[in-house]
Amino acid sequence: MTAAQAENPILKSLNAAQRRAVTSNASTVAILAGPGSGKTHTLTSRVVWLVQQTGYQPSDIVVATFTVKAAREMKERIGKVLGPDCERKIVLGTFHSIARRYLSAYGKHIGLDSKFGIADDGDSRAVIQRICKRHDFNIDPGYARSWISKKKAKGHATEPAPNKKQPENPSLNECYREYQEHLERSNLLDYDDLLVRCVELLREYPACVSNIQAVLIDEYQDTNGIQYELMKLFAQARQRITIVGDPDQSIYGWRSAEIRNLYRLLRDYPDTDEISLEENYRSSQSILDVSLTVIQQDKKRYQKVLLPVHTKGARPVLRKLKSSAAEGDWIVSEIKRAVMMFGDMLTYEDVAILLRSASLSRHIEAALGKAGLAYRMIGGHKFYERKEIKILLDYLRAIYQPDNNDAIARIINVPRRGIGDTTIKRLIEEAEQLKISLWSLLRKHCQGSRKAMTKILPKMEQKLNTELLRIISNLQTQAQQITEDSQHTLVDLIEKLLSQLDFKQYLESEYPEDHEQRWQNVQEFLSLANDFVRDAANLEDEMLPEIEDVDQVKDDSILGRFLANVALASDAQKNDDGAEKKAVITISTIHAAKGLEWPIVFVPSVYAGSIPHSRAEDLDEERRLLYVAMTRAQALLYLSCPLYGSQGMGTKVELSPFVLPFASSAFAKQGASFNRPILEGVAKILGRDLPSEKAIFAKLPSMFSPEDNLFPIDPIDTRDAEGLEDSEGYRPKGPKRQRLNNQGYGNDDEEAAEERPWKKEYSTTMEQASNFTMASLPGFMSAGAHQNALSAAAAAEAEKAAAAKKTVKMGTTRRKADQSSLLGFVTTASKKPAAPGGGFGGFGGPDASMARYQLAASRSAARMAAEKKAPELPQLPAVDPSLAKHKLASGNALNRPSVIKMEDDEGSKKRYHCFSSSPPRPAEAEAVKEEEQATTQEVSAPDRPATSFHRTTFVSAASRGGVRRPVGLGPPPGLDRLRKPFKPLTITRPTKPQ
DNA sequence: CCTGTGATAGTTTTT
DNA sequence: CTATCACAGG
DSSP states (O other), X not given: OHHHHHHOHHHHTXXXXXXXXXXXXXXXXXXXXXXXXXXXXXXXXXXXXXXXTSOOOGGGEEEEESSHHHHHHHHXXXXXXXXXXXXXXXXXXXXXXXXXXXXXXXXXXXXXXXXXXXXXXXXXXXXXXXXXXXXXXXXXXXXXXXXXXXXXXXXXXXXXXXXXXXXOOHHHHHHHHHHHHHHHHXXXXXXXXXXXXXXXXHHHOGGGGTTOOEEEESSGGGOBHHHHXXXXXXXXXXXXXXXXXXXXXXXXXXXXXXXXXXXXXHHHOTTOEEEEEOXXXXXXXXXXXHHHHHHTTOTTSOOOOXXXXXXXXXXXXXXXXXXXXXXXXXXXXXXXXXXHHTTTSOOGGGEEEEESXXXXXXXXXXXXXXXXXXXXXXXXXXXXXXXXXXXXXXHHHHHHOTTOHHHXXXXXXXXXXXXXXXXXXXXXXXXXXXXXXXXXXXXXXXXXXXOOSSOOXXXXXXXXXXXXXXXXXXHHHHXXXXXXXXXXXXXHHHHHHHHHHTHHHHHHHHOTTTHHHHHHHHHHHHHHHHHHHHHHHHHOTTOOOOBTTBOOOOOOOXXXXXXXXXXXXXXOOOOOSSSXXXXXXXXXXXXXXXXXXXXXXXXXXXXXXXXXXXXXXXXXXXXXXXXXXXXXXXXXXXXXXXXXXXXXXXXXXXXXXXXXXXXXXXXXXXOOOOOHHHHHHHHHHHTOOOOOHHHHHHXXXXXXXXXXXXXXXXXXXXXXXXXXXXXXXXXXXXXXXXHHHOOOXXXXXXXXXXXXXXXXXXXXXXXXXXXXXXXXXXXXXXXXXXXXXXXXXXXXXXXXXHHHXXXXXXXXXXXXXXXXXXXXXXXXXXXXXXXXXXXXXXXXOHHHHHHHHHHHHHHHHHHHHHHTTOOOXXXXXXXXXXXXXXXXXXXXXXXXXTTOOTTOXXXXXXXXXXXXXXXXXXXXXXXXXXXXXXXXXXXXXXXXXXXXXXXXXXXXXXXXXXXXXXXXXXXXXXXXXXXXXXXXXXXXXXXXXX
């Protein structure tokens, strides 16, 4: 066995503990492992092992993950080893998507219509809101929603604990009941229902999982009660379960994840083989050290070993910045410095900026945009949530399920049909009262068979009849004709919908500013639908295995599956086939970053109120969140904290309590010097070849600052440092703005002294960066790049002008706007990957981020201009404003040129038509300098009124923490082993296979 | 009485 | 970016 194991290629890449986990014969295996210990790799390998060595059929294996991304990645990895055939057969996906598959195949056994739809967030919210209003319930609909969700997510296992002192508001139960009733009537399941109903199914009809040999769960610490039940039920035939998890990375408590499930598992399966993975292959030792310092503040947690395999590496940095804007600028400068100083070894692709909440990205995006760095945003807004897409989806949902009142309600007046909110609301109420669907109410009314009580003006009725009703019923007919082999496809259906709605024209009239971009989103949507159809047809994806004597329903229509996919994936698939990979910086929420890693990680806004979030209920979870963020870093880790929060710039902000106690001892105050040993250390961690010193220095621009010294290390808090300021009256403006107004040098000395070098160095660097890139510039530059360059130049000019105003003399000559090709180089460079200065290369979608920046810029410029009553400049946004909202995970979509035209219908049906790499369309107008200048001011000193929103910080959050005790680590009754579930590797119990 | 518009304030994390 | 409010116009 051992000899054979050594030969086995699967096992070669594993260490001893991992190998034991992969090959364990125990029927239940619990793998506990810290970050970076190869959890997913181990789990994947175990799947391979079970197929290849144990001989299970791929179709008899269930692998459940928590997020879509994890599912995709695992699928890919398994496919690589076992081949696409296996990959397809394994039942692999998120809990929700697996549950949906089973429900649509076997749901009829529990009386579920197989054509059920999935109620998304918006649906649930709308329904509950309506119920609350109707009954005048004195509850916050949002609260009711989460209350209901929690109730469902808990599952039965936890239920025997209703003896709480708090008498629940009876209207909550009533709300729950009605909500459920409503969903049922519309044949909808919400996210929790998918799991609840699936549990029901597997209980009552175990035959449909009688084939299951093994169940594997990733990120087990994030499972909630109902998912635990689901896991057990999936495994009910053979009881073979493998779980992987890390309690320290449990960050989904707010979604009812229960760490307790670990103990439950050990209690329910006493023979579980427990394995810890202790080596960390990801991060440098010093990153691990600091991360551990953070997580160890949690006294209740179980100590775990994290053995670094890498060298010490550069000390993690905790940087204090003056303002959020400065924070963004510093991040940019530090990214540039790192990329430069490492020669070709690091690209922008290696950098991630991780945020507690998506809304914190504004400043970061502004700074990146100003510097012309492309980025991709993960988390935050979803493609399918875009207005124009949502409308189409609601039409499709109405076509698929006319009884979906909420979908109908949202499209009744889109495009405008002169029917207002009040009428719609009344119609819904009437339908609900009659216990019929809105759709049949409308149809009956228009056909004259039954007059609606609600007054419907003839004009409305006309439009309803000819537009809404006709379109939907026509398309319903067509939708029924869509089968695998007919020439009617989903895409045709959508295209017909588009033309019947005159959607393009609708967008033009509704969004005169940015209809083009929105129309392109629609094209993207078509392309996604097309991809979906192709994948569904070619791969027969998602098919559950046939089981003897068990019949499943297979009429799962393409449309239904498409809609389910949209609801469950909630993010457009990243389609990197063919499209050139672009090296761009990643901005992500911490939650969305789980399971991922980057060589360089920034965690900005580490202040109380952000992390821990002011509304967070569970402080330990917030700490774990920070721990997760920090442990994403492989080689360089930077935390930062501005002196003033972003909200209105007036609120002072305190360093997060999670790092405060050892802020100065554990962290460096500024970015490390990238000397040779450091560089080599990083190269070693990443397993990359470090360019020679000479090669690196040859590429450094002449005035490049090799150190992190462009920003003061201890920014001085002007307000505190100078008591006078306070007595002179507090002005709710940004610190910088204040300074500009306070030109006098009286008691401002300290501030001025601190400020001068900052500004000066900063602008110089910008120019420098510009110059050096420009120097090596090849001739070609795309229009879009040119435009970016223009605005960057303008911004730089403004920057300089601002600096000049402050009597700081700049030695450099003024650069003219059209000299700006530097950024053009960057853009062009991405097209030739190995171009010299490739460090700066990967700069794929500058148009996107730049455009966002510009948009924000021109808007605020306009606003400021208006405020000042200055003569308004012609406002021609150079780029479609909608870009600013476009946070599609794949940056590609952003770059889609507008060359796609409707008449080009040959091309528009091709698969890649949306991923052309041709240059962006020419600018429609040039940025005007004054505008940009205003912009720069705006960026550095937003002129917003101060709000004291962040009052609620650590303390008050703590006091609220008592309300919901983290489900915890309190020792479950009895069994001693439950209290210390994971022994070190050395204590190995004999395992008895069953 | 109803619809459309403008202004304003508040925005965790995700299946 | 979106829910809510006040107001003008149909």
